[in-house]
Amino acid sequence: MIAKKICLIGSFAVGKTSLVRRFVESIFSEKYQTTIGVKIDKKIVQIPSQDVQLMIWDMEGRDEFSQHRTSYFRGAAGYFLVIDSTRPETLEVALETQEELQGQLGELPFIALITKRDLTEQRRLDPHRLATMEESGWEILETSAKTGINVERAFQRLAEKILDS
Amino acid sequence: MITESIFRELGILLIRVDLTTDNAVSEYHHIGEPPSWAEDFLPSESKTIPLTDIFPFIESFIPDAIACWNDNAAEKCQSGVWTEVAASSVQYQLEAQALKTDNQYIIAITNLTPTYQLRQHVYQKAREIALANEKLKLQLNQRQRQLQTLIEKTISERQSEEELNDVVKGSASAVMICKPDGGVEIINQALMDIYSVSHENPLQHRSLLAQWLKEAESIHPEIHRVVDSGGYWEGEFESESNGESKWIRLAIGPVLDNDGGIEHLVCIANDMSELRKSNREIEKLTDYDLTTQLPNRRHFWKQLTKHLDNCIRHKSSFALIYIDIDQFKRINEGLGHHGGDFLLATLASRLSRSVKRDDFIAHLGGDEFALIINMAREDIDLGKIAYRLMEKINKPTLIEEQNVSVSASVGIAIHPRDGRDATSLMKNADLAMYHAKEMGRNQFQLYAPHLGQHFMGRLKVENLLRQAINQGQFRLEYQPQICTGKNPYLRMEALIRWDHPEEGVIPPGQFIPIAEENGLIIDIGRWVLETACRQAKEYADTGLDLVMSVNVSAFQLKDIHFPATVIEVLSEIGLPAKYLELEITETTVMQDLDKVINILRELKKHGISIALDDFGSGFSSLNYLKNLPVDNLKLDRSFIHELPYSDEGKTITASLIKLAHDLNMKVIAEGVENNQQLDLLLEQGCDYIQGYFFYYPLDPQKIRDILTMLKAQPNYSWIESVSTTTLANKRQN
Ligand SMILES: Nc1nc2c(ncn2[C@@H]2O[C@H](COP(=O)(O)OP(=O)(O)OP(=O)(O)O)[C@@H](O)[C@H]2O)c(=O)[nH]1
Ligand SMILES: [Mg+2]
Numbered sequence: 002m003i004a005k006k007i008c009l010i011g012s013f014a015v016g017k018t019s020l021v022r023r024f025v026e027s028i029f030s031e032k033y034q035t036t037i038g039v040k041i042d043k044k045i046v047q048i049p050s051q052d053v054q055l056m057i058w059d060m061e062g063r064d065e066f067s068q069h070r071t072s073y074f075r076g077a078a079g080y081f082l083v084i085d086s087t088r089p090e091t092l093e094v095a096l097e098t099q100e101e102l103q104g105q106l107g108e109l110p111f112i113a114l115i116t117k118r119d120l121t122e123q124r125r126l127d128p129h130r131l132a133t134m135e136e137s138g139w140e141i142l143e144t145s146a147k148t149g150i151n152v153e154r155a156f157q158r159l160a161e162k163i164l165d166s
Numbered sequence: 167m168i169t170e171s172i173f174r175e176l177g178i179l180l181i182r183v184d185l186t187t188d189n190a191v192s193e194y195h196h197i198g199e200p201p202s203w204a205e206d207f208l209p210s211e212s213k214t215i216p217l218t219d220i221f222p223f224i225e226s227f228i229p230d231a232i233a234c235w236n237d238n239a240a241e242k243c244q245s246g247v248w249t250e251v252a253a254s255s256v257q258y259q260l261e262a263q264a265l266k267t268d269n270q271y272i273i274a275i276t277n278l279t280p281t282y283q284l285r286q287h288v289y290q291k292a293r294e295i296a297l298a299n300e301k302l303k304l305q306l307n308q309r310q311r312q313l314q315t316l317i318e319k320t321i322s323e324r325q326s327e328e329e330l331n332d333v334v335k336g337s338a339s340a341v342m343i344c345k346p347d348g349g350v351e352i353i354n355q356a357l358m359d360i361y362s363v364s365h366e367n368p369l370q371h372r373s374l375l376a377q378w379l380k381e382a383e384s385i386h387p388e389i390h391r392v393v394d395s396g397g398y399w400e401g402e403f404e405s406e407s408n409g410e411s412k413w414i415r416l417a418i419g420p421v422l423d424n425d426g427g428i429e430h431l432v433c434i435a436n437d438m439s440e441l442r443k444s445n446r447e448i449e450k451l452t453d454y455d456l457t458t459q460l461p462n463r464r465h466f467w468k469q470l471t472k473h474l475d476n477c478i479r480h481k482s483s484f485a486l487i488y489i490d491i492d493q494f495k496r497i498n499e500g501l502g503h504h505g506g507d508f509l510l511a512t513l514a515s516r517l518s519r520s521v522k523r524d525d526f527i528a529h530l531g532g533d534e535f536a537l538i539i540n541m542a543r544e545d546i547d548l549g550k551i552a553y554r555l556m557e558k559i560n561k562p563t564l565i566e567e568q569n570v571s572v573s574a575s576v577g578i579a580i581h582p583r584d585g586r587d588a589t590s591l592m593k594n595a596d597l598a599m600y601h602a603k604e605m606g607r608n609q610f611q612l613y614a615p616h617l618g619q620h621f622m623g624r625l626k627v628e629n630l631l632r633q634a635i636n637q638g639q640f641r642l643e644y645q646p647q648i649c650t651g652k653n654p655y656l657r658m659e660a661l662i663r664w665d666h667p668e669e670g671v672i673p674p675g676q677f678i679p680i681a682e683e684n685g686l687i688i689d690i691g692r693w694v695l696e697t698a699c700r701q702a703k704e705y706a707d708t709g710l711d712l713v714m715s716v717n718v719s720a721f722q723l724k725d726i727h728f729p730a731t732v733i734e735v736l737s738e739i740g741l742p743a744k745y746l747e748l749e750i751t752e753t754t755v756m757q758d759l760d761k762v763i764n765i766l767r768e769l770k771k772h773g774i775s776i777a778l779d780d781f782g783s784g785f786s787s788l789n790y791l792k793n794l795p796v797d798n799l800k801l802d803r804s805f806i807h808e809l810p811y812s813d814e815g816k817t818i819t820a821s822l823i824k825l826a827h828d829l830n831m832k833v834i835a836e837g838v839e840n841n842q843q844l845d846l847l848l849e850q851g852c853d854y855i856q857g858y859f860f861y862y863p864l865d866p867q868k869i870r871d872i873l874t875m876l877k878a879q880p881n882y883s884w885i886e887s888v889s890t891t892t893l894a895n896k897r898q899n
Contacts, residue, residue, distance in 0.1 A: 013293045035293045037286055038247030038259070041222055056222060062293070070246050075226040088300060125304065 002045070004054040005163055006076050010102070011083030012094040013062025016116035019146035020083070021059045024156055029147050036061050039073055046160045053160045063094055071105060079110040079163045081155065086115045086143070087123040092130065110162035111140075114155055118145040179204040179275040181217060189232055194273075203277045206252035217273075223248040224262060224273070231264035235271050244519075247278060263523060288454050299441055306339075306415060306436050307400075313337055314419045317432045321421045327352075340435040346420075346428045348375035360414070360437050361407045375433065378416060381405050385502045396420045396428050402438060413439045455529040457507045458514030466528035466536055470588045473526070473538055477581055485548050487537040488577045488595035489517075489555065492607040494533035497572060505565045509572070516558040536595070541580070552576045552610035560608075573608035575599050584613040627680050630666060635689055640664055642697050643863035646872065647715070647834050647856040648884040650848055655711035656873055657834075657854060659749065660698035661863050662690070682721050691722045696735055701866055703741040710873035715747040715777055720754035724761075729768040736772075743773035749800070751779045759790060766795045777834065781822065791829060798854075799826045803837030806857070810842045820850045827851065848885065860884060 009017040018036050022028050025042045042057045060073060074080075082099055085091040095113065102109070113134065115126065135141055142158065144151040173180050180197040194217040200208055207220050218225040223245070230242035245262035252258060259282040265272040278285075313333075320330045321343075331352060334341045340357035344350050361374070382389045382403040392399040400417040415438050421430040453465035461469065470486070477484055491497075491513070498506035510533070517535060518527050526538040539551060556576060562569040577599025585591035594613040602611040611617070634640055640662055647657040664672045681687040695716055702714035722728055736743055748769060755762045755778065766776050777798040805819050819835075826833045835847050838857030847855065864872075876882055 014297050033290075033294065033297075035286070035290050036249075037282075037289055038249065038261075039223060040249035072226050072230050072242075072245070075229065088304070090300060 002052050002054050004056055005078040005160065006056045006058060007159055007163070008058040008060060008074060008077050008080040009083055010060060010080055010095075010098055011062065012085065012088070012091040015062065015083045015085040015088070015091050016146050017062065017081075017083050018059050020081075020114070020116065020144065020152055020155070021057055023146040023149055023152045025057070027149075029149075044156075046156055048157060048161050048164065050164065053164070055156065055160060057156075063098065074102065074106055077106065077109065079112075079159050079166075081159065082111055082113045084113060084115050084126070086117050087120055087125055089125050089127065092126060110159065110166050112155060112159050112162070113139050113141045115141060115143045116146065118143045118150060119147045173274070174199050174201050177201045177203060177277045177280075179277075181273045181275065183217075183231070183271040183273055185232070185235075185271060189236070191228060197272075201277065203258060203279070204275070206254055206256060206258070207250070221250060221260070221262075221275070223250065223260075227262055227264075227273075231262075231271075231273060234264040235266050244523075247282075284453075288456075292456055302441060303415075303438075309339060311417070313339055313341070313434055314417060314432055317341070317343065318419065318421050321430060321432075337434075340437070342374060342433045342435075344375055344431050344433065346431060348373065350374070351430065357435060360412065360435060375431065378403075378405065378414075378418075378433070382416065384499075385504075393418055393420075393431070396422060396426070412437055413442045455531070458511050458529040460514050460518060460527060460529040460535075462528060463530045466526075466530060467588065469526050469528070470538060470591070474581065474588060483541040483544075483581055483583075485539040485541055485546075485551075485578055485580045486591050486595045487539060487548075487552060487555070488579075488592070488599045489535040489537070489559075489574050490576075490599050490603070491533035491559070492573045492575055492603070494572070497570065498533075501565060501570065505570075508565055509563055509570060512563045513559055513572070516561065517555060520554060520558050548578055548580075548612065549610065552578060556608065556610065575602035575607050576610035577602055577613065578610060579613040627672070627677050628684060630669065630672075631677055631681055631684075631686050631690075634664060634666070635686075635693055639666055640690070640693060642694065642701065643865060644701075644714075644869050645856055645863040646861045646869070647854040648860050649854055650852060650885055652881060652883055655713060656869075656876060657713040657715065657747075658869060659715040659856065660694060660701075660717070662694055678719070682719055685721065687719050687721045688725070691719060692731065692735075695732065696739070699735055699739045699741045699746060702745045703739050704866075705870065705873055706741065706745055708873075710870075710877055712745060712873065713747050713775070714745055715749050717749045717779070718754075720751070720757055723750060723754055723765060724758070726765075729765055729772075732769060732774065733772055736774075744775075747775040747777055747798070749777045749779045752781055755794065756790075763793060763795065770795050791825070796831060798832045798834055800834045800836050800856075801852075806835050806837045806839075806843055806847075810846045816846065819847070819852075823850050823852055 009020065011017060013035060014033060018034070018040075019029060021040075021042055022030070025044050036059060038061055040059045042059065043054060044057065045052050045054050047053075058073065058077070080102070082095045083091075084095045099111070102111075115131070117123075131141060140158070140162070142151050142155050144155055146152060179200050182195045182197050183191055184193040184195075186192045196204075196208065218228070227245040230239075230245070233239040234243040243264045247259055247261050250258050250260055257279075259278040261276050261278055263274045263276070265274055317330070317333060320333055330343075334343065334352050334354050337354060338356060340360050341352070341354045342350060342357050343352040379389055379393065382401060385403050386399075386401045389399055389401070391397075398417070398419045400415070402413060402415045405412050405414040415436040417434045419432045420428045421432060423429040453461055453468075455462040473484055476482075494506075497509070501509065510529070514527075514529055514535070517537075521527050521537060521539070524540055528536050530536050537555075539546070539548070556574055559572060559574045562571045564570075577595045577597065579585055579591050579595035579598060581591055584594045594617075597617050598611040598613040601617050602609045605611070642660045643663055644658040644660055647659060649657070662674055662678075664674070664677060666672055678687070681690050698714050698716045702712060705712055718728075725731075732746075732748070733743075736746065750762070750766075770776060775797040776795060777800055778794065778796045779800045780802045781799045799822070801819060801822060805815055805822075809815050809819065823833045832853040833851075834854040834856055835843075835852050836856050838844055838847065838855045838859045840859060843857075844855060844859055
């Protein structure tokens with residue numbers, strides 16, 4: 002079976018760890034436990050052609066003071082750009098990160114995940130901006146680690162994209 | 167091997183890596199007995215382990231490790247923390263480091279789990295607060311925009327003022343509607359609360375808009391342009407309210423008339439001070455500085471005492487290195503707080519990457535860093551280490567498209583040689599650092615006992631200074647500035663003298679800089695001003711005309727109340743303002759040009775004249791001179807000193823004098839000591855001469871004699887009294 006490294010990248014507290022926990026352990030917690038450094042989890046996804054062992058690198062969120070080390074991305078086959086639907090600033094962080102990563106890693110498959118979809122009342126993202134991103138070719142999925150919606154699908158899609166590329 | 171057992175004791179797993187000739191990993195072996203935590207990961211039977219299978223994280227670190235081994239790429243030697251789940255499902259926080267000893271390539275894996283909780287806690291708190299801040303800001307922002315739109319609508323639909331008043335008064339946000347020139351139309355209670363003003367006189371807020379624009383300007387230079395052009399502006403800045411500093415979030419939006427002109431400005435403010443404070447609070451809760459993520463002063467102190475205990479027990483030695491960034495305050499003001507913080511964080515990360523793992527680095531706060539360097543061997547070259555640190559600091563940092571270069575002064579004290587306890591070590595490292603600064607910055611200094619004498623001198627001066635005012639140890643002397651033309655009055659500069667009962671005469675050069683540093687200059691300055699004015703009043707009362715020139719330090723001028731203080735002194739003493747001149751130095755002016763100009767204007771408005779001291783010593787650009795409300799320029803004595811032998815000096819004085827005259831200023835030459843200098847200055851049209859050639863600084867009685875003489879001979883000319891060839895020649899032509 003082939004193994005692929007994928008990374009979850011985005012601002013702090015956008016829900017990266019929650020996505021991984023939902024996907025790997027099928028649990029969700031309201032309590033915020035910030036990640037320091039990196040944690041690696043593994044899970045096999047089945048896509049029509051074959052099984053893929055995903056090595057999921059959940060990374061410390063980006064904030065003012067913590068910059069990712071380039072070494073963390075080494076060997077990645079694809080990544081999620083994680084954006085919090087309730088915090089417009091996290092979209093800006095994602096856009097910045099994407100620009101940097103592209104310079105660093107070249108064109109790798111990625112998917113933008115708009116998280117916390119269950120919090121519809123608090124949604125604060127500008128739909129026009131999302132539309133523009135989609136027009137420019139971004140694949141965007143709206144997820145909720147709380148309800149589980151689109152979580153499985155996201156990992157599945159990224160694995161497919163990686164194998165297609 | 168002893169060392170191996172030490173590593174085991176420290177919980178460090180050592181792995182030897184064999185590289186093939188083309189730099190690929192061929193094999194891993196762990197060395198010695200693995201620490202107990204590692205047994206959770208390692209297969210028990212074999213010593214050859216596929217390390218990247220056990221720790222997948224290592225795979226991404228290997229290229230860095232190889233760069234570290236082969237190219238000494240120090241910044242790549244550490245992997246960063248990662249979390250690994252063992253077979254037992256226990257989670258471990260680990261960090262790898264690449265090392266090279268005896269040509270063996272080693273990866274050392276440290277178990278950080280025991281201290282991880284602490285570390286995590288810091289980040290957790292910081293991010294939770296950042297999150298709360300972000301949410302709150304978002305809400306405020308939204309509320310602000312809603313209110314803005316509502317008010318704009320009410321105004322543009324020409325609804326009654328009453329309705330508008332209701333909208334504004336009912337708002338929980340602080341609102342002011344004003345004319346583009348700042349004239350207040352409506353202001354609500356919430357705003358008055360922020361600025362603690364009473365209801366009766368809300369119109370005293372006429373200047374509020376101007377105040378905001380000025381305050382915001384330093385971090386948001388675009389504010390004037392945006393507001394003036396009828397744009398919408400919002401941002402945060404520090405604002406002063408009754409002497410208290412607040413952090414304000416402000417939005418300014420225009421209401422336009424039909425022709426697109428600005429009719430009103432709608433300003434909505436929110437006091438964010440509490441929010442900001444909470445950020446600072448958590449820094450206090452923790453052992454880390456949040457700007458740089460380095461251990462803070464408290465943490466450093468703990469570590470230092472621990473280190474001392476250890477060293478005393480093992481009879482070993484360590485060095486304390488104290489780093490202070492040169493002129494950081496100025497840089498910080500130039501960059502704004504964000505830029506300053508970014509710079510500090512960058513320096514911190516560079517510094518921490520350049521020290522060994524068992525050394526310790528802390529950010530003591532502000533622009534101070536400290537390091538504890540183990541001196542396992544006697545021959546460790548501290549100079550080299552200091553030099554390396556300074557190099558790291560000197561490297562330019564890109565901040566907002568601008569390359570910023572800074573330097574640092576470094577002081578070093580060694581335990582036990584330079585101090586056996588934490589306090590004296592710190593004191594001596596600080597003293598050495600101070601010495602490095604005095605020697606011209608961007609250098610390091612090892613502590614030596616003789617540095618202490620200088621320090622003692624300083625401290626002593628400082629202590630003595632405090633008594634000097636109360637015990638009346640100061641007095642003034644007055645040095646005449648004689649007029650080269652015919653003039654009925656005498657100008658003089660008041661000069662401070664300090665006669666200490668035991669120490670004798672202490673020259674101003676030795677105590678004024680210290681007084682400026684510790685703020686005593688304010689009291690001293692006030693004493694000088696009062697004494698000189700009182701003296702001038704005494705002379706004036708006997709019908710003797712004069713101008714008394716008094717030196718003012720940068721420190722005094724920074725006080726916005728300074729003009730008021732001067733006026734108060736004058737009126738208390740009853741001295742008409744025209745008798746007083748204030749002397750300020752060029753460097754003082756340049757420190758804060760706009761502010762100083764305002765203060766000078768204020769003083770001049772009352773009839774006080776201004777002289778610019780040391781002119782020509784500081785800045786090459788003369789452009790700013792045009793805007794300075796200055797009556798007299800004092801040529802720096804270094805120019806005069808060169809006369810008449812230096813052609814360059816001659817040209818400079820000639821052009822400075824001409825420039826001053828073009829700007830309607832008079833020129834005073836300082837330090838004139840001989841006939842040739844005088845001749846030349848006269849030829850160049852200099853207006854006043856001060857120096858030993860005419861008079862030493864004199865006591866009040868001698869001045870009185872001169873004034874009496876002048877009164878008796880209203881047409882007296884000093885120039886004629888000394889026979890000068892120039893003048894004689896001139897008269898012949
Ligand atoms: N309602 C809701 N809350 C979520 C969702 N996903 C995450 N959260 C909450 O958001 C907070 C942050 O989640 P994390 O998964 O720890 O975020 P992270 O991106 O890993 O954060 P860092 O490790 O600090 O970068 C937690 O309080 C979660 O409970 C979601 O889909 N819905
Ligand atoms: Mg996380």
